[in-house]
C-alpha cells in the first residue's frame with residue numbers, strides 16, 4: 364500500500380506551483396560539484412590504490428633483497444667461521460676493549476687450558492696463568508698498534524703436551540684495522556713448536572755426541588793402554604808386598620785409582636758409542652729388580668729403605684733390558700749419593716692408557732728423600748760432565764738420558780714431597796720408530 368492511497372485527498376500537501384529556476388540551477392551546480400568531487404575522490408582513491416600496490420611491491424622486493432643479503436651475510440659468516448676453524452694454527456682475537464671475539468678449535472688443541480673459554484671475557488682476566496704471556500702480546504699489539512712476527516714463547520705445559528713440562532709456541536700478533544686504517548682490535552696466531560724444538564735439541568745432542576765419540580774413542584785408546592800396564596805393575600807390587608806394609612797400601616790406592624779411571628773411560632765410551640738396541644719383551648718389574656740387586660750393597664750400607672709400588676702386573680714391554688737396567692742403576696746410585704744418612708727410595712710403575720702415545724705409556728719413577736735438586740741446576744743435569752760431586756764424572760745422567768731417548772722415551776725430574784727428587788721415566792708402549800715394533804730385531808741409534 365502506497366502513501367497516496369492512505370492519505371485523504373483534502374489532507375494532501377499542495378505541490379508548490381513554481382520552483383524557482385535559480386534553485387534548480389544551484390541544485391544542478393551542487394550535483395555537478397558533487398559529481399566532480401566524487402570523480403576526483405575516485406581518481407585519488409585509484410591513485411592511492413596504485414601507490415599502495417606499488418609500495419607493497421617495492422616493500423616485498425626490498426624484503427626479498429634484505430632476506431637475500433641476510434642470507435649472504437650469514438653464509439659469509441659461516442664461511443669465515445669455517446675458515447677460522449680450518450686453520451691449523453691457533454687463532455685468538457680481541458676487540459678494543461680487550462674482550463675475546465674469536466678463538467678457534469686449533470687454539471684449544473694447542474693450549475688445552477683455553478677449553479671452556481667464554482667469548483666476550485677480558486683477555487687479561489680470563490687467560491689461565493700458564494698462558495698469560497699470550498694475553499700480554501695481544502694487549503701490547505693493541506696499545507702499540509704494531510705487529511710482532513714469529514716470536515718463541517715458552518709456556519708451562521700439561522703432561523700430555525710435553526714430557527718436559529714446557530711447550531714452545533711460535534707466536535705472531537697483528538692489529539686489526541678497518542679500510543680507513545682505524546684500529547678495531549688485535550689478532551694472534553700461534554703454533555706448537557715443542558716437538559720441533561725437541562727434535563732440534565736431539566739433533567744438536569747427536570752432533571755433539573758424534574764429535575765427543577770420536578774424541579772419546581781416541582782418548583780411551585790412549586788411556587787404556589798405559590792404564591793396563593799400571594794395573595799390572597800395581598797388582599804384582601801388591602802380591603809381593605807384605606800384609607799391612609806401606610807398599611800394600613800404596614799399591615791398593617793405585618789399583619783403586621786405575622779402576623776408577625777405567626770406569627770413567629767405560630762411561631765415556633758407553634755415552635758416546637752408537638749401539639744396537641736389543642729389544643725384547645720384558646716385565647719392567649724384572650728390570651727394576653736387576654738394577655736394585657746391583658745396588659743392594661750400597662743401599663744396605665747407607666740404610667736406605669726400598670719401597671716397591673708396582674702397578675704394571677708384569678706386563679711385558681719391548682725394551683733393551685740391559686740398557687734400561689743401566690739407566691735405572693745410575694739413577695738409583697745417584698739417589699744413594701743424595702741420601703748418605705739413609706732415607707727411602709720409592710720405586711713405582713704404572714701404565715697410563717692414553718697419555719702421550721696411542722698404545723699408552725709405561726711410567727717408572729724413582730723417588731728419594733734426599734735434599735732434592737736445586738732449580739738452577741735442573742737444566743744442566745743431563746749435560747755430559749755436569750756434576751756437583753767431587754768424585755763424580757757427570758756422565759751418569761747423560762747416559763741415562765741417551766738410553767731413554769734411544770727408546771723414544773722421556774725423562775722428567777721433579778721435586779719429591781716433602782723433600783727429595785723424583786726421576787720419572789716414560790716409555791711409549793706403541794713405538795713411533797719402526798724398528799721398535801720388532802721384538803727380536805734391534806734399533807740402531
Ligand SMILES: Nc1ncnc2c1ncn2[C@@H]1O[C@H](COP(=O)(O)OP(=O)(O)OP(=O)(O)O)[C@@H](O)[C@H]1O
Nearest residue numbers: 697698701735750751752755756757758759760784
Ligand atoms: N737424586 C738426586 N738428588 C740430588 N741431586 C742429584 C740426584 N741425582 C743427580 N743429582 C745431581 O745431578 C748431578 C749429575 O748427576 P750424574 O749422575 O750425571 O753425575 P754424577 O752422579 O755427579 O757423576 P757420575 O758420572 O759418577 O754419575 C749430580 O752431581 C747431582 O748434583
Ligand SMILES: [Mg+2]
Nearest residue numbers: 693697759760
Ligand atoms: Mg751419577
